[in-house]
Amino acid sequence: MIIIKELSKTYVKGNVKVDALKNINLQICNRDIYGIIGLSGAGKSSLVRCINRLEEPTSGSVIINNTDIVSLANKELREMRKKIGMIFQNFNLLSSKTVFENVAFPLRLIKTPEDKINKKVKELLDLVELSDKSNSYPSQLSGGQKQRVGIARALANDPDVLLCDEATSALDPKTTHQILSLLKDINKKLGITIVIITHEMEVIKEICNKVAILEGGRVIEEGNTIDIFSKPGNKSTKHFVEDNQVIPENMLHGNIISLSYTEKSVSEPIISRISREFNIDVNIISGKIEYVQNTPIGKLTIGLDVAKTLLEKIIEYLESNHIKTEVMKSE
Numbered sequence: 001m002i003i004i005k006e007l008s009k010t011y012v013k014g015n016v017k018v019d020a021l022k023n024i025n026l027q028i029c030n031r032d033i034y035g036i037i038g039l040s041g042a043g044k045s046s047l048v049r050c051i052n053r054l055e056e057p058t059s060g061s062v063i064i065n066n067t068d069i070v071s072l073a074n075k076e077l078r079e080m081r082k083k084i085g086m087i088f089q090n091f092n093l094l095s096s097k098t099v100f101e102n103v104a105f106p107l108r109l110i111k112t113p114e115d116k117i118n119k120k121v122k123e124l125l126d127l128v129e130l131s132d133k134s135n136s137y138p139s140q141l142s143g144g145q146k147q148r149v150g151i152a153r154a155l156a157n158d159p160d161v162l163l164c165d166e167a168t169s170a171l172d173p174k175t176t177h178q179i180l181s182l183l184k185d186i187n188k189k190l191g192i193t194i195v196i197i198t199h200e201m202e203v204i205k206e207i208c209n210k211v212a213i214l215e216g217g218r219v220i221e222e223g224n225t226i227d228i229f230s231k232p233g234n235k236s237t238k239h240f241v242e243d244n245q246v247i248p249e250n251m252l253h254g255n256i257i258s259l260s261y262t263e264k265s266v267s268e269p270i271i272s273r274i275s276r277e278f279n280i281d282v283n284i285i286s287g288k289i290e291y292v293q294n295t296p297i298g299k300l301t302i303g304l305d306v307a308k309t310l311l312e313k314i315i316e317y318l319e320s321n322h323i324k325t326e327v328m329k330s331e
Ligand SMILES: Nc1ncnc2c1ncn2[C@@H]1O[C@H](COP(=O)(O)OP(=O)(O)OP(=O)(O)O)[C@@H](O)[C@H]1O
Pocket: 011, 012, 013, 018, 019, 020, 038, 039, 040, 041, 042, 043, 044, 045, 046, 047, 199
């Protein structure tokens, strides 16, 4: 488990101070695939780099498997870091070394015997499906293949935690999907806790079971990905999870309500039910069903030409049927 407690990071350069992280508190459980999302400058990189102390926190603690990494001296820190793998947006491979040697690199650093290196690197290249590229150089690989090498290298020391710093941001959507599937597989097969920082909600939706939203160095919302997607509580979070569609003016008459519903109610014919129940016409303005890790989340915007008292009754009825409502406009 990773417990981040009252973590702050202030960069100081001359007279200029930047508070990149402000009192962050998070708990990441074993085997979580934990997403940290935010706009550029929100503090994502600072946070993930404080987790393995590539960046020194200004205050607070990062407790990994009962050890506060912030308090460790250099030698212990080096030992601890073996248990924390990391992959990067730009892969950070050694261009003059083959794929095999890139993956072997962390093992050579700790003077692992040659036969063990051979066995481990072969296993890892097998895992990331790159056995046939063992003797290739990074320049001969595609972006997705480079990231697979990065992942194999990060796993060389059998880490408990894998930190991913915008690991798919340089990749096209299809390759992103393949790398995310590989990470999910690794999480399942090897039981590794994965922390992913990204600015792409699609990444969070696809593999993260938990998510924290960072804004201005603070966590503004945090929880199960499915809950955050279906019921974002914070205005900025809504901006992330909703695709801010512009609805033409001529559609915006009467009361406009947005509905959001999950598994419990998604397969039920809500519109026909309220139409029958209240004897009203419902105007569908926009709608879609999104899938967050195979869980359907319905989003619907409807127009209702009804009086205020009836509108209140309809909202009550919807809420009692596990449908989250938000009045976008009322007459
Ligand atoms: N080494 C540094 N020195 C001074 N300020 C820094 C340093 N690194 C980051 N910052 C500042 O800290 C804030 C958070 O930056 P950080 O890189 O952590 O955000 P981010 O969410 O990862 O952004 P991006 O997605 O653009 O990488 C920003 O205002 C940034 O300018």
